[in-house]
Amino acid sequence: MSDSQILERTQRFLSFLRHCQVLGLSVEHADGSGLILRLPYSEKIVGNPETGGVHGGAITTLMDTTCGISTACALPELEVCPTLDLRIDYMHPAEPGHDIFGFAECYRVTPTVIFTRGVAYQHDINEPIAHVVGAFMRMGKAAGGLGKEGVA
C-alpha cells in the first residue's frame, strides 16, 4: 500500500470519530512506519485554570486515537481495533497555548493483538510531554462505512 493510500485511509478513519472532530484532531503525517496527529490548543481543553495547561484527558484522547489509527498504517486491510489497555507517563507538563502532536507506531502485530507505542510532544519529538503504550484487539475486517475504502 502506498503512503498516499495510508494517508487517505487514516484521514477517513479520523473523520468518522465525532469526539475527535470536537477536539479538532487532524492527520499531520502518515506512512507505513507510523502516524502523527495534531491536537490544536484551545481554551475548552484546559485542565488547570491556574496555568492554562491542557487536561490529561485530551492528551489521552489524542494518544488513544493516534495509537488506534496507527494500526491502519500496519495492516493490509482496514480493521476496527478496540483499545485493550493504554498507559501514559507524563514527562513534563504541556506548554499552554501550543498545539500538541501525537506520534504512534505498531511494534508488534499478532493475529489477535496489536502492540503500539508513541509519544506526545509540542516542539521536538525528542523532548516528549508523555510516553504511551497501548494494546489493541483485532476484530477482523471492518464492517460498515469504515471498511469501505474510498467511501466518505
Added chain:
Amino acid sequence: MSGLNLNELVHEAHASNDYDSLIRLVPYARLIGIECLRLGDEMVFRLPQNEDNIGNPMLPAIHGGVIAGFMEHAAMLHLLMFMGAPHLPKIIDFSIDYLRAGHYRDTFAACQVWRQGRRVANVAITAWQTHQAEPIATARCHFKIDEP
C-alpha cells in the same frame, strides 16, 4: 485562578452538596460534561450521555479517551475533596484497562485512594454503566500533590 481559594470552594461544595462550582473550574470537565453526586460519605461521578463524546459511530460507543479523561478527572476531584490541597493535583501517570464497550448512555465512576503519601497519591478508578459489578473500565493513576 490566583486569588482563588480551593479549600474554601471544596468546603462550600460539601456544605451545600452542590459541586457545580468545583466542576465549572476546569474547562475540560465542562466540555465532556462531568457531574458529581454525593451518596452519604461516598462520591460518585457521572458522565451524562452526550453525542459529542462518541468515538465509534457504528455501535455507537463513547470514545475511549473520553472515558479515560472522565476517570482521570474523577480521581483528581476525589483527591481534592478528601485531602484539602491548596492546588490541583498533577497527573504523573495513568493506566486504563477497557473491559467492555462504553455504550451511548450515562457512565458512572467511583474512586479508591490506595495510598496518599506526602508527595504522591495512588488512586484506582472504576467506571460502569449498568451495574457497578460489571465495569466498562478500570484505571489507576499517580498524582503529585502539594503538602497541605
